[in-house]
Amino acid sequence: MSQLTTGLVITGAYADKIRKTLFAQLKDNIKKGEIPSQEVARAIAELNRILYHILVEKLKLDKGDVVRIRIEYNIENNKIKWKYENLQIEIFKKQDVSGIISEIIPEIEKLLIPNYVIEKISTTIFGDHIYRIKLNDKDIGKIVLTMINGELGIIHGALLEPSPLIINKRKITIKEDIDKFLSENINDIIASAQSVESIEAEKVIKSIETLISR
Known part of the structure; x- marks a missing residue:
């Protein structure tokens, strides 16, 4: 055959x-x-x-x-x-998308600044603050902030959409409420993330998800 x-x-x-x-x-x-x-x-x-x-x-x-x-x-x-x-x-099938393109041209600058939202999932007994990252009400990633002392923490996370990204582990100083700080600074945090393959971002997300039950 x-x-x-x-x-x-x-x-x-x-x-x-x-x-x-x-x-x-x-x-x-x-x-x-x-x-x-x-x-x-x-x-x-x-x-x-x-x-x-x-x-x-x-x-x-x-x-x-x-x-x-x-x-x-x-x-x-x-x-x-x-x-x-x-x-x-x-x-x-071939589809004419010129109309859609014309519609979004005036919105390009707005689209380039995504309105990310974080939603707290839990805090572990070890001080890991775990959040889901959402865009347009869709769950697109996870982020974890582990406090070392009163003001110093380590942040780490990943997103799958619109483009796979990893938020590499780094120290940040927080002098206010943690949830408030992340909500106000999530766009800046993601802006410095590293572009990666989807499989790499998925691994980070899964590793964060294993912390949720702790």
């Missing part, structure tokens, strides 16, 4: 991609005389006719829409037989 896959291709070009891909897959078979090139061309025409019926006549896709097609096939007695029961088609 072999499989033909087009990769991502616009609807207007899927037929050419099918042709190029199948001939490339079977070039050695053709050279060895195991299958005639005319049979490959016939099978291509057959498959493209079925795909045209599905994509154009049934789904009425635009030529600019993107598709990814997969189908298995067998070669039996010098004939290509498509396994239509295993045909898979993924569709990615």
Whole structure:
């Protein structure tokens, strides 16, 4: 059993991609005389006719829409037989977003200063103050502040959205209520965070979550 896959291709070009891909897959078979090139061309025409019926006549896709097609096939007695029961088609429709872009242009400066909010989860017996970080009412990260003495603490945390970030461990001086200080300074704290891969931010968040039950 072999499989033909087009990769991502616009609807207007899927037929050419099918042709190029199948001939490339079977070039050695053709050279060895195991299958005639005319049979490959016939099978291509057959498959493209079925795909045209599905994509154009049934789904009425635009030529600019993107598709990814997969189908298995067998070669039996010098004939290509498509396994239509295993045909898979993924569709990615083109969408005009110019209107949305125009709408947000006046708001860009505002969007670049996210309104992060912190919400206290708990304080451990070891003095770890644990908070969730929220943006537009969505939980996007965790932060922990561990007080060393009356005014000195160590802060650490991570966010997953809008971009994965790690707030590296550092000392901060707090001369007021801890919750009030973090609420007023969370944007500045996050502004100095380090950009990382999602998996790194997830590890930090999970490590903070293990403190919650302490």
